[in-house]
Amino acid sequence: MASKTSQNYPAWLGEAVFYQVYPQSFADSNGDGIGDLPGLIGKLDYLKSLGVSAIWLNPIFDSPMGDAGYDVRDFLKIAPRYGTNGDARRLFRQAHARGLRVVLDLVAGHTSVEHRWFKQSCRHTRNKYSDYYIWTPNVWTQTPKGRWISGYGERDGNFLTNFFWFQPALNYGYAKPDPARPWQQPVNAPGPRAVRRELHNIMKFWLDAGCDGFRVDMASSLVKEDADGSTIRQLWAEFRGWLERKYPQAVLIAEWCNPKQAIDAGFYVDFMIHSGEPAYNHLFGAWNRICGDAREPHVFFERAGGGDISLFLKNYMEHYQATRGKGFISLPTGNHDFPRLHRGRSNKELRVIHAMLLTMPGVPFIYYGDEIGMDYMENLPSREGSYCNRTGTRTPMQWTPGKNKGFSTAKARDLYLPVDNRRQSPNVDSQEKDPASHLNFVRTLLRLRREYPALGNTADFTPIYAEQGQYPFVYERSDGRRSRLAVAVNPRLKPCSIRLPKLQNAKPLLADGATVERGKLNMEGISFGLFLLE
Ligand code: GLC
Ligand code: CA
Numbered sequence: 001m002a003s004k005t006s007q008n009y010p011a012w013l014g015e016a017v018f019y020q021v022y023p024q025s026f027a028d029s030n031g032d033g034i035g036d037l038p039g040l041i042g043k044l045d046y047l048k049s050l051g052v053s054a055i056w057l058n059p060i061f062d063s064p065m066g067d068a069g070y071d072v073r074d075f076l077k078i079a080p081r082y083g084t085n086g087d088a089r090r091l092f093r094q095a096h097a098r099g100l101r102v103v104l105d106l107v108a109g110h111t112s113v114e115h116r117w118f119k120q121s122c123r124h125t126r127n128k129y130s131d132y133y134i135w136t137p138n139v140w141t142q143t144p145k146g147r148w149i150s151g152y153g154e155r156d157g158n159f160l161t162n163f164f165w166f167q168p169a170l171n172y173g174y175a176k177p178d179p180a181r182p183w184q185q186p187v188n189a190p191g192p193r194a195v196r197r198e199l200h201n202i203m204k205f206w207l208d209a210g211c212d213g214f215r216v217d218m219a220s221s222l223v224k225e226d227a228d229g230s231t232i233r234q235l236w237a238e239f240r241g242w243l244e245r246k247y248p249q250a251v252l253i254a255e256w257c258n259p260k261q262a263i264d265a266g267f268y269v270d271f272m273i274h275s276g277e278p279a280y281n282h283l284f285g286a287w288n289r290i291c292g293d294a295r296e297p298h299v300f301f302e303r304a305g306g307g308d309i310s311l312f313l314k315n316y317m318e319h320y321q322a323t324r325g326k327g328f329i330s331l332p333t334g335n336h337d338f339p340r341l342h343r344g345r346s347n348k349e350l351r352v353i354h355a356m357l358l359t360m361p362g363v364p365f366i367y368y369g370d371e372i373g374m375d376y377m378e379n380l381p382s383r384e385g386s387y388c389n390r391t392g393t394r395t396p397m398q399w400t401p402g403k404n405k406g407f408s409t410a411k412a413r414d415l416y417l418p419v420d421n422r423r424q425s426p427n428v429d430s431q432e433k434d435p436a437s438h439l440n441f442v443r444t445l446l447r448l449r450r451e452y453p454a455l456g457n458t459a460d461f462t463p464i465y466a467e468q469g470q471y472p473f474v475y476e477r478s479d480g481r482r483s484r485l486a487v488a489v490n491p492r493l494k495p496c497s498i499r500l501p502k503l504q505n506a507k508p509l510l511a512d513g514a515t516v517e518r519g520k521l522n523m524e525g526i527s528f529g530l531f532l533l534e
Pocket of ligand 2: 031
């Protein structure tokens with residue numbers, strides 16, 4: 001595989017396209033109703049045929065699954081329902097044999113209350129693990145902001161939790177500890193230092209087993225009360241330096257949602273999603289809009305229009321310019337925490353969305369099932385802490401038209417989550433046979449991304465038309481030498497036309513509802529076009 005060159009990241013990232021696998025819902029090999037690693041290994045050829053080059057796996061470590069595996073009980077053991085450590089090594093080998101990389105989800109900031117460290121930390125008598133977590137001196141301590149759990153276990157103290165109550169925060173220390181608050185330890189105190197060593201050991205363990213890096217969960221949250229982020233940056237810079245020396249091909253991907261900060265801190269990739277920096281929100285909506293807050297303004301990808309692409313661009317460019325050449329922004333097609341973008345939108349609208357997301361710079365991430373246009377399933381009860389709008393996005397992958405859509409041979413009631421059996425629901429097998437399917441559309445986009453360096457992760461991005469409150473959005477991609485392309489998207493029902501001198505000699509490469517005549521771009525309602533320039 002490609003070697004590390006002089007740039008600031010492993011060379012393979014410059015061409016990588018990721019596919020996110022939610023392991024429990026992807027492919028069940030033993031009929032227990034839950035996806036597993038042997039199931040995933042059986043689908044590697046499919047992933048290869050899709051045209052992706054790397055996989056990000058949601059957590060696969062031993063866990064009571066209170067938060068679908070984001071509550072880790074043992075970082076060094078694969079959850080038995082997914083297989084064994086041997087299966088994980090086999091996955092890495094089998095993936096590598098096909099030129100695919102595998103990145104694991106590293107929940108660095110917290111563990112499960114069932115983790116051995118936490119059980120020891122809960123003990124009345126002081127021990128090696130007492131300071132692995134953040135504890136007040138007794139349960140009556142008045143604690144300031146943060147979520148504190150009181151009355152758990154025999155230790156007289158409250159512990160700080162990061163997400164759900166059962167995810168106690170590991171103690172990486174406080175940026176500016178207040179001596180009057182003894183639970184605020186400096187980052188170089190023995191507890192935080194020991195925790196950093198543990199994190200180091202976990203990473204080393206899985207890199208030595210053959211994985212290609214990590215997506216770091218809540219990456220900005222490790223050091224507490226670090227207003228300017230300088231202390232957390234130091235922590236990640238250390239890890240980055242170590243990786244560069246020992247594992248120069250391994251990547252660090254952040255869930256930070258602020259690429260400027262994350263890449264400055266040492267990450268190679270960071271996501272823009274429905275939280276954190278607002279760029280993605282202007283395209284698809286912020287978290288509160290998704291959860292039904294009607295006060296949220298219109299977004300760009302909305303049939304009725306009313307969105308404002310210039311707001312997206314303003315924020316995006318700020319991060320793009322600050323991170324170019326150093327790392328990558330990812331605008332994923334979705335992930336396990338948000339409703340699928342297909343929700344409330346037609347197949348045609350989804351094509352326009354993917355035409356944009358898969359032709360932007362940075363590292364694309366395709367969430368499993370988005371490539372066939374899987375839909376969001378409404379009103380499902382929470383499963384393993386999925387709550388709110390996460391459940392309907394985590395339903396089983398749809399492989400065939402047959403029983404359980406080919407996901408599993410289990411009885412329907414034993415499945416991890418119900419399969420989408422609605423009449424129109426898509427599946428891989430049927431779409432393989434249909435040249436006009438969404439699957440083949442995504443394949444084509446990824447093929448063009450490979451064939452035209454101008455569409456690649458590192459090639460230039462320049463807006464051509466992105467006016468306040470106006471449609472369409474048009475941008476140029478160029479690799480400086482070999483090719484220049486323009487991409488135009490009109491997600492609105494209303495057609496639009498615009499004269500753009502840059503498009504004077506544009507030739508269509510892949511378009512649906514968009515044409516150029518003597519420098520005039522004509523776009524039907526809900527349309528897109530990729531054009532070769534010159
Ligand atoms: C991240 C994960 C999410 C999880 C949370 C707590 O945001 O993506 O699924 O619940 O962290 O670990
Ligand atoms: Ca299984």
